[in-house]
Amino acid sequence: MLLGVFIGVVYASTDVPDPDSVVNAQTTVVYYSDGTTVMAKLGDENRTNVTLDQVAKPARYAILAAENRSYYSDPGISFTGILRAAWNNVTGGSTQGGSTITQQYVKNAFLTQEQSFSRKFQELFLAIKLDNNYSKDEILQNYLNTIYFGRGAYGIEAAAETYFGVQAAQLTPQQGAVLAVLIRNPSYYDPESHPEDAQDRWGKVLDAMVSEGWLSSTDRQASTYPPVNPKAASGLGMPKGPEGLIVTQAIQELESKGYTEQQIRAGGLRITTTVDPGMQNAAVTAVNDVMGGEPQNLRQALVAVDPRTGAVKAYYGGPSGTGNDYAQAQRQPGSSMKPYVLATALEQGISVDARRNGSSPQTFPDRTAPVRNSGNASCPACTLKEAITRSLNTTFYGLAYEVGPDNVRDTALKATGLPETWQGGLLDGKKTLASPESGVTGSSIGIGEYEVRAVDQAVGFATFANGGIHHAPFFVAKVADNTGAVLLQNGGDAGTQAVPSDVANDVSFALEGVADYSHRSLAGGRQVASKTGTQGKQGSTVDDTDAYMVGYTPSISTAVWMGSDQQDAIVNAQGKPIYGSGLPGAIWQEFMNTVLKGTPKEPLPSKALISGDTGHGVPDPSQSAAPTSDAPAPTQQSAPTQSTEPTETDPSETSTSTSSSSSTSSPPPAGGLPLPGPGGGGQGGTRTQGSPPGQGAPNG
Structure with missing residues (x-):
């Protein structure tokens, strides 16, 4: 009885944020050392929102096959995933549990990247309420517009352009499966980073589409891995001036500490650098x-x-x-x-x-x-x-x-x-x-x-x-x-x-x-x-x-x-x-x-x-x-x-002079090499043509 009352109170008091706030939640902000002067914002540049009917059905099915096959029939949460997270939290294991698309959307859009049972608990109520307040198509549309696909691409429209040079409406089942694979780990499953692992998981996504009736066996047999655009150096979110190189160094430092590309680019982090704004301006x-x-x-x-x-x-x-x-x-x-x-x-x-x-x-x-x-x-x-x-x-x-x-x-x-x-x-x-x-x-x-x-x-x-x-x-x-x-x-x-x-x-x-x-x-x-x-x-x-x-x-x-x-x-x-x-x-x-x-x-x-x-x-x-x-x-x-x-x-x-403490009668140096003879001629300050490095070089 008390548990039911508690759940009812928590559910009633849980507010569903406006989906328009998603971009701000995902945007990572980089600050100077004062913690207030903004150096850069990452996460809101390469993004074009589209309606669900502007995303090819095969691409939608590929993502559902990879992430949540029961999406249209589940209540928006995975009870087994929640229980697994609770058990791991108690035993000290990983807090990662299976999440529905609704839960993923809630986590990425409205919550922090903290991996804890309390965050999972909050995610549970938000997902249920979101599922009750919005249609499945609305949630899927918002999800597809906010998910991070790597290479600086936020949302499926930007991803389609980045990886294949097409619009989301033109994606084939094979291309959609490539993008679906990226959702779990954009850096690791990038086709250039780990091609064998990316293609192996790509095949499993296509197999899942067949088992769900979203792709014919004939089309599966005929499928080949589609060509993907080469990875380009991304300047998205980088300041145009010298500070962009500081942001690059900060990102590389966080990656060396285990932060993923998705956490950095789409995790809504607030990164304070060591760089003093006054000193940087002076430089x-x-x-x-x-x-x-x-x-x-x-x-x-x-x-x-x-x-x-x-x-x-x-x-x-x-x-x-x-x-x-x-x-x-x-x-x-x-x-x-x-x-x-x-x-x-x-x-x-x-x-x-x-x-x-x-x-x-x-x-x-x-x-x-x-x-x-x-x-x-x-x-x-x-x-x-x-x-x-x-x-x-x-x-x-x-x-x-x-x-x-x-x-x-x-x-x-x-x-x-x-x-x-x-x-x-x-x-x-x-x-x-x-x-x-x-x-x-x-x-x-x-x-x-x-x-x-x-x-x-x-x-x-x-x-x-x-x-x-x-x-x-x-x-x-x-x-x-x-x-x-x-x-x-x-x-x-x-x-x-x-x-x-x-x-x-x-x-x-x-x-x-x-x-x-x-x-x-x-x-x-x-x-x-x-x-x-x-x-x-x-x-x-x-x-x-x-x-x-x-x-x-x-x-x-x-x-x-x-x-x-x-x-x-x-x-x-x-x-x-x-x-x-x-x-x-x-x-x-x-x-x-x-x-x-x-x-x-x-x-x-x-x-x-x-x-x-x-x-x-x-x-x-x-x-x-x-x-x-x-x-x-x-x-x-x-x-x-x-x-x-x-x-x-x-x-x-x-300088061609000697120290005032030296003269032709000065005693020779102690230790080390004996005094050499005068050596060969040549012009001082420049190197003779073809001479090895260091011989006559202005090394001062």
Whole structure:
């Protein structure tokens, strides 16, 4: 008696929502980090509602055969499904139970994606009341207009166009069966994703149609799997601007956590990203300000992360939300790889005050042709701190040889978080940092000839900024359903000590002078650790193809890359080569000044902690000392106020002077390689025609 009264009260108090509210319930909204500023809406774009008589009967029958054969005779619910859900809830099993089309419509249109018995209970009463208030044809029509079929297609009309290029009224039984298969799991049963499974289930749907009398045995025997349009890159719901690439990254991150395409695209989720709206605006503005009037073939990327958590705070991978994402492009980092070499040396007990040979050119045992500094700069006994500030290739090629190139690679992988293998190894014949197949057997890794992405550099330098603790980058801070119930809260991983803290602090100490040396100091004398990087193309005499500027404070790490689609030589509007401190440096400087304005000035380490090898060695008597230059060191200047290249060439990459602490009488470096002889001739700053990479390249 009491149970009957309870059921009656619940039934009477259950309101059936207006079917017009379905679109809002299914639409997933992506927000910036403030949780209120909308970045994108997914779910209401590729949808065209049709009446039931505008859907071919064979297609209707195929969907009924796949999902609910007793649809026109059942009360709108499956009692066995409800009981199974209740039992699984009690025993801790799966809450997935068999659902009628009416129940599916209720769940997708009016309820959350929560898998619980309480949600099933609510679904039960809504389905019964819906079945009593609307005709079967009305419910089926609404269902067919709201169900998600994958590839961004909502409703059967959009699905017919997406998969077959026809209207729903023109669907054949065979085409209808393809769409019917997709309803259960659009991603898995996409004909391109798992063709064998998709075709196997397709055959079962046709068999069910035969058993129900909806398809003749003759037509079943003659049925062949229909051709399906190839999957196209979907920009549906993506912002037209750079933020579309952020949405793509957020979707991929959720998919890696087990969210399905249907949950993300049609589940009415509320996704809060880590991207700060002010910082993102600053990134886009900096790119646009600096690149105004520059050659159209130039491409840019900017990634900024919080070193303390790994949260991505700004992300610019290109101007189009559905175009190429250059923040994910694998390009040679040039001299922005040198901090990993330094970190490896520090971990082996070599101090930042240790002196090594930076003469140019030099030859090395693992290389037949000489290595040169950009501009043929020379410093026979610079400290490692001086050498990294001046970006001396010979010093860091030799240091990588000394400490072991594989050890350098290990340091870089730990700092960036890249896996030991990456996307199948060697990519298109290119050497990538995370590809053992590329064969890191030479010391050219020390001058940046193994490819990484801009996002990797932002994360790797963030590890140094965070005392050696690495956090994986992430884009999604929170996921809620359309009622506000939190489904996922993400503050980043716990972090791992990728490099010792004293090593990380010494790297920061060593990099503090680079921004000032490169004319990219931050406003107000704010301390910042940074490194430029410029890489050339093998066999070219005008060969700057990639340029980086990467730098950090304790609270933000930012990497900027510039290059081109075809890795052509990159030049500015004046036709001059682009170095890391040039246009990339200008973007980096403007962005950093903007996002840090008004924030506390955070100090970097004021002195080195590692006091190991700091002495001078004895020259190899079989080698002669390299000559030095008597030219004075470049004058230190404050950063320019305008976002333009500060000089015709990058002073940190093309200087021909020596350190003021060096002279022809300076003692040779300690440890490592003996001082090589003068080596061959050639023009400094460019690579001779046909020379291997790294030999004379402007790697600064």
